[in-house]
Amino acid sequence: MAKLQKGTFTGQAGGHGGDIKVALTTDGEHITDVKIVEQHETPHVGDNAFKWIPERIVHYQSLAVDAVSGASFTSRGIINASKQALQAAGGDLADWSQPVPKPPVVAKDQTVDVAIAGGGLTGLTMAAFAIKNGLKPLIVEKNDQVGGSFRYAAGAFATVGSKKVADNQIDDLINWVKELNTHGAKKEMDYDFLRYLEEHTGETFDELVDIAGSKPQIAQEAPYKFAVFGGGAFIVNALEKYIKDHGGLILPDTVITRINVDESGKHATGFAARNAAGCFTVTAKAVVIATGGESYGHKEDLVKTTPSLEKVHVFNEANPGNTGDGYGLLKEAGASFYEGNIYKNAFLDFGWPLRISYANVPDYSKAIVVNDQAKRFTNEAPFFALNLTTALYYEGSPRYYVIYDAAKMDQTFRKKLDAQKEDPKVVVHAGSVKELAEKLDLDPAALEQTVAGYNEACAKGEDEFGKDAAHLESLDGADGYYGLYTMPGSWGTIGGVKINRDMLVEQTDGSFFDNLYALGEMSTNELFSDFYIAGFSLANYSTEARLVAERLAAN
Ligand SMILES: Cc1cc2nc3c(=O)[nH]c(=O)nc-3n(C[C@H](O)[C@H](O)[C@H](O)COP(=O)(O)OP(=O)(O)OC[C@H]3O[C@@H](n4cnc5c(N)ncnc54)[C@H](O)[C@@H]3O)c2cc1C
The missing domain is CATH 3.90.700.10 (Succinate dehydrogenase/fumarate reductase flavoprotein, catalytic domain)
Known part of the structure; x- marks a missing residue:
């Protein structure tokens, strides 16, 4: 190993919210510690980067560690600051950039009650509510950490009828959405479906507050009320812990490659998945596709619906997993789609x-x-x-x-x-x-x-x-x-696959699968016009998940 000066050296580099400063300690031959001494990142979003990147640098004695997906700016800030500190210790970067092996992943066939594709807001709440209802869930997530786009969210929850924050604004809220849509909306939405979900959001909110063990607050009174019980990343971490503590399975770094459907063509038996360790099959009583929208790298599809987007640069704040993978999988399985997704405005x-x-x-x-x-x-x-x-x-x-x-x-x-x-x-x-x-x-x-x-x-x-x-x-x-x-910024897309009130996926002949569900940003056409409304994702997608979990447990 190349020689270093013994001691603690600092380095500084840009993260997402400003400079990140690290203190790197060496014993003269090894990197023995990397500590974050100053950072201005959004609370909770970079948590896994703060934990994993220093650990990996020390473990592998290399600065060629991978960024944590979903926290790539923070990761790069820590790595670049560590590089600077290493150079201050007299290290040559070429000696400290050995390739790092990927963490081990498991590829073995599994049988569970609910197989969930995607570990974002929807997949995590689906798994948590499945557990609450006595079911065993498994989440397959393509990134190395769960959370999806929700890791970046403020945690706003448009709540109606919550006991914990005592509000009841259903008519005000629906009327406000109708009024909003008179201001330039080009696309229709289903107010009855929105009302149906919103009426159940209060109970979902109260249950999520219990799961996260946090204190809710009304964060905004007008034009409609929304409550917060933690930032998106806080809720993600709380849900992940709850799922793992209660025997739920989460497989990161793994992608769904096919939805398996039996000979009837109406019933999903599970899905095929792949990771660095190989391919495997998940068999389940119910299959939930919660892989989010398609805002990342799919501008050509979005331009078909909104031709004016052709020349527009859109700041995309959604998670890089927001690629529309689930659309391809569901199309292959025979699902029916709405014409044309649109950007979800930020x-x-x-x-x-x-x-x-x-x-x-x-x-x-x-x-x-x-x-x-x-x-x-x-x-x-x-x-x-x-x-x-x-x-x-x-x-x-x-x-x-x-x-x-x-x-x-x-x-x-x-x-x-x-x-x-x-x-x-x-x-x-x-x-x-x-x-x-x-x-x-x-x-x-x-x-x-x-x-x-x-x-x-x-x-x-x-x-x-x-x-x-x-x-x-x-x-x-x-x-x-x-x-x-x-x-303009984008938080994802509006559109996706057709579902019914039970959140079951519609087929191209107009009939429905009997156990294949599409929840969350995967299937939002009915819930929004051209305008995304802050707080509606957390409220409605988690409510969809709760209602599906309760129905599965009852059957
Ligand atoms: C900056 C920002 C702020 C926001 N603030 C709020 C807010 O305050 N309140 C609110 O209600 N909403 C908010 N939103 C919107 C909300 O975060 C999203 O609508 C929500 O996360 C969508 O949930 P989802 O689970 O459907 O999709 P996602 O959260 O995108 O999760 C989908 C997951 O599926 C995974 N995946 C994709 N393809 C595959 C595959 N083939 N195999 C396995 N896994 C796959 C992805 O990696 C991802 O983790 C915000 C969004 C952003 C970007």
């Missing part, structure tokens, strides 16, 4: 170095948003924040900018912008509209015309895109302007 995403996410986005409702032609195209203070992302999808511009009046914007946020290096893909500051346009590579005359037109609308209190007078604040530029690069 809040706006800004240039990466700004580290602004949906959770801490500055108020853009009094600014203007322009496309690559320097034109406004929508009301920037829409009915609901997520309508704006959808407007960006439909507009189809390859780049967008939010333009603020420097003197009128939030001054704390302004300081944050001033700390950035100017970059048209992040933020620029200018003394005049003309200068701003030049820095953003927009047509100066067009931007001047847009700003002048907007200021006129502010003076009249009347806007061509319907922005209300309270948000019409002129851009005078007394202290200049800021232009921020922004693009």
Whole structure:
């Protein structure tokens, strides 16, 4: 082994939320310890990276360890910071980059009550509720950690009728969704199905709070109430522990390759799976496909439904497992699908170095948003924040900018912008509209015309895109302007396979499988129009899972 200086050395590198600092200790010949001494990552999301990456570096005496999937930015931050620390200890990276073997996985045939494909929000809640109802579940998850897209979620739960948070808002909520859909929705949804699920969400919420052993709080009162009892990653970890503690099986790093159906063509016997150790079969009384949507790497499919997306860069925040694998498996098994999935809108995403996410986005409702032609195209203070992302999808511009009046914007946020290096893909500051346009590579005359037109609308209190007078604040530029690069974000997809009220999969002839279920983002067409609504996934997908588990136990 190559020589190192003995002692503890620090290194620092960018993670997801800022720099991660590590302290790497050597005895002169080996790496004996790696500790995280500073980090600003989203709570719980990087937990497995903080645990596994240092352990693996010390175990394998190598910095060529794999990132933890679903926490890749955090993983890379730890690895890069460790590399820096190792170099500070006099190490040559080439000597410390030996390939690392993959952790062992098991490939043996299994028989369980409920075979679950995918260990995201839906798969985990399905397994937990199966256990609560006396059934034995097995989850097969293609990533090395469970959680799927839900690991990144805020944990918002649109709850109705929960005893623990005492609320009852079903009519308000359904009416609000109907009102939302009058603001530019192009796609139909099934309000009765939504009502049916929402009516059961309170009980699901209370049961999940018990499983997680946490304290619920109402996090938002308007326009509809949602409660939180932990961030997505916290709930994921709690569910994983509950499942393992109660004899449920979770097989990570394993993919489903086929749904097995018997000669009747109506009954699933289980599925075929594959991992590094080989191929095997899972046999079960019920099969649940919970492999999520198809937002990752499937833009060509989404463009068919929304052609304007062709040129649009979409910040995809969903888990890399969100690939639509389950669609292919279900198609092969003879399932019937809705035409065309669409992106599930997220809040706006800004240039990466700004580290602004949906959770801490500055108020853009009094600014203007322009496309690559320097034109406004929508009301920037829409009915609901997520309508704006959808407007960006439909507009189809390859780049967008939010333009603020420097003197009128939030001054704390302004300081944050001033700390950035100017970059048209992040933020620029200018003394005049003309200068701003030049820095953003927009047509100066067009931007001047847009700003002048907007200021006129502010003076009249009347806007061509319907922005209300309270948000019409002129851009005078007394202290200049800021232009921020922004693009739509996506949390996944809406669409998928057809199911009935029992969540059984419909076949191409209109009949239904008798034990093959598709839950969660796999089958969301009925539950959403063009607008995704925060808190509805956790509420409705986990409720689907609970209802299926209870029905399976009753039969
Ligand atoms: C940033 C962000 C914030 C969000 N915030 C909220 C919120 O606060 N409240 C809320 O209700 N919703 C929220 N959501 C939405 C919510 O997280 C998703 O809708 C939800 O996770 C979907 O659950 P799912 O189990 O259907 O799919 P996923 O969570 O995507 O899980 C699917 C799983 O299946 C696995 N898989 C895929 N193919 C295979 C295969 N062939 N074999 C085995 N496994 C496979 C994937 O790896 C993945 O782990 C948020 C989403 C994001 C991205």
